[in-house]
Amino acid sequence: MNKKIWMSTALFVSSSVYAQTYVLNADSAIDVVSGKLISPATVVVEDNKIISVGKSNRKAYPKDAEVIDLSGHTLLPGLFDMHVHLTSDAHVHGYKRLQRTAPRAAITGVRNAKRTLDAGFTSVRNLGAAGYADIALRDAIIDGDVSGPRVNAAGPSLGITGGHCDNNLLTHEHKVFSEGVADGPWAVRQKVRENIKYGANLIKFCATGGVLSKGTKVGAQQYSQEEMTAIVTEAHLRGLTVAAHAHGTDGIKSAIKAGVNSVEHVSFVDDEAIQLAKDKGTYFSMDIYNTEYILGEGEKAGILPESLDKERKVGATQRASFTKAVKAGVNMVFGSDAGVYPHGDNGKQFSRMVKFGMTELQALQAATINSATLLKQNTQLGSLEVGKLADIIAVKGNPLKDISVMENVIFVMKDGKVEKQ
Numbered sequence: 001m002n003k004k005i006w007m008s009t010a011l012f013v014s015s016s017v018y019a020q021t022y023v024l025n026a027d028s029a030i031d032v033v034s035g036k037l038i039s040p041a042t043v044v045v046e047d048n049k050i051i052s053v054g055k056s057n058r059k060a061y062p063k064d065a066e067v068i069d070l071s072g073h074t075l076l077p078g079l080f081d082m083h084v085h086l087t088s089d090a091h092v093h094g095y096k097r098l099q100r101t102a103p104r105a106a107i108t109g110v111r112n113a114k115r116t117l118d119a120g121f122t123s124v125r126n127l128g129a130a131g132y133a134d135i136a137l138r139d140a141i142i143d144g145d146v147s148g149p150r151v152n153a154a155g156p157s158l159g160i161t162g163g164h165c166d167n168n169l170l171t172h173e174h175k176v177f178s179e180g181v182a183d184g185p186w187a188v189r190q191k192v193r194e195n196i197k198y199g200a201n202l203i204k205f206c207a208t209g210g211v212l213s214k215g216t217k218v219g220a221q222q223y224s225q226e227e228m229t230a231i232v233t234e235a236h237l238r239g240l241t242v243a244a245h246a247h248g249t250d251g252i253k254s255a256i257k258a259g260v261n262s263v264e265h266v267s268f269v270d271d272e273a274i275q276l277a278k279d280k281g282t283y284f285s286m287d288i289y290n291t292e293y294i295l296g297e298g299e300k301a302g303i304l305p306e307s308l309d310k311e312r313k314v315g316a317t318q319r320a321s322f323t324k325a326v327k328a329g330v331n332m333v334f335g336s337d338a339g340v341y342p343h344g345d346n347g348k349q350f351s352r353m354v355k356f357g358m359t360e361l362q363a364l365q366a367a368t369i370n371s372a373t374l375l376k377q378n379t380q381l382g383s384l385e386v387g388k389l390a391d392i393i394a395v396k397g398n399p400l401k402d403i404s405v406m407e408n409v410i411f412v413m414k415d416g417k418v419e420k421q
């Protein structure tokens with residue numbers, strides 16, 4: 001198959017696959033599906049596949065295998081961050097962003113992709129980028145030009161005129177609109193088709209206002225039910241998954257009813273929305289670390305005063321909503337919105353997920369098997385199982401006892417290639 005034929009379920013294997021056998025010996029490995037700890041643990045990797053997982057069995061090693069000693073460490077599957085903006089920088093917000101071209105953003109993305117991979121995130125969903133810079137970055141990683149995670153890329157996010165996914169910084173004389181702006185059911189379908197034409201392998205749209213956009217009400221719905229249904233129907237027809245940015249209750253419900261695969265942020269959620277998500281199997285992707293960075297560093301980075309004001313109202317509510325959703329048993333994935341805060345710090349969210357209601361195992365599942373399942377990639381990624389692709393990380397100690405160790409990933413393998421040791 002031509003690797004440039006994109007489908008949501010297609011996995012992108014680097015062109016430079018190493019014919020190499022590795023034996024990873026560690027104190028333990030976490031089976032994120034069963035929650036069991038395998039201890040001691042040996043994982044054998046041949047080419048880019050896991051060929052055995054279990055207790056150490058030295059006889060089984062091929063002679064030319066490279067043995068990597070990871071004693072004192074725990075092995076985990078490569079992590080997923082389901083909400084990043086690799087081509088955005090945390091210190092460039094508000095009006096500063098008007099000076100960033102798409103080529104400049106793509107170059108920034110090269111650095112951010114490497115930082116993300118080094119933090120143990122071997123797969124990401126890039127939820128929105130101007131000028132298809134995320135598609136260029138994804139393809140450069142696949143071609144082996146630069147190193148980074150597997151990028152599932154949305155291209156420009158869809159949004160209404162004047163909405164959260166439009167650019168509202170300038171007056172009407174400047175006639176500035178974001179590329180993803182489309183109004184009406186057929187216009188949004190056309191925009192989905194356009195994004196697919198230029199290489200998007202998932203779709204992102206803005207269902208409600210947001211924190212960082214100028215002049216939008218964070219809780220107010222933007223796309224109508226009819227438009228959201230049109231977007232999702234068109235994307236699903238073409239085999240792509242859909243992520244909806246939604247803070248306000250009505251927008252969250254309309255997005256779930258439209259059939260989106262995940263709702264992002266989910267700040268003002270009520271019991272009815274939680275029940276709807278459970279009935280439909282919708283995933284929530286809640287960026288609950290982000291608020292600390294926005295309120296701490298945001299002003300220096302150029303975040304508008306009105307956005308800081310909005311964040312003060314949203315942050316605490318979102319964390320309470322997270323607790324409620326976890327308790328109710330909604331499907332959860334790990335989504336950080338990195339790009340708003342510095343890439344590479346993605347892992348800081350784990351401890352907040354535990355603080356606000358998850359068990360350590362649930363937080364790890366959100367960033368592994370749940371995310372792989374959302375992307376329909378769970379037969380090849382998301383857990384340490386024989387036959388899956390060799391995306392493997394190691395952390396010091398045991399994250400089931402102390403989740404903060406996830407902030408310091410010391411070993412990263414992607415596609416059977418050692419990326420960090």
Ligand SMILES: [Zn+2]
Nearest residue numbers: 083085127337
């Ligand atoms: Zn975002």
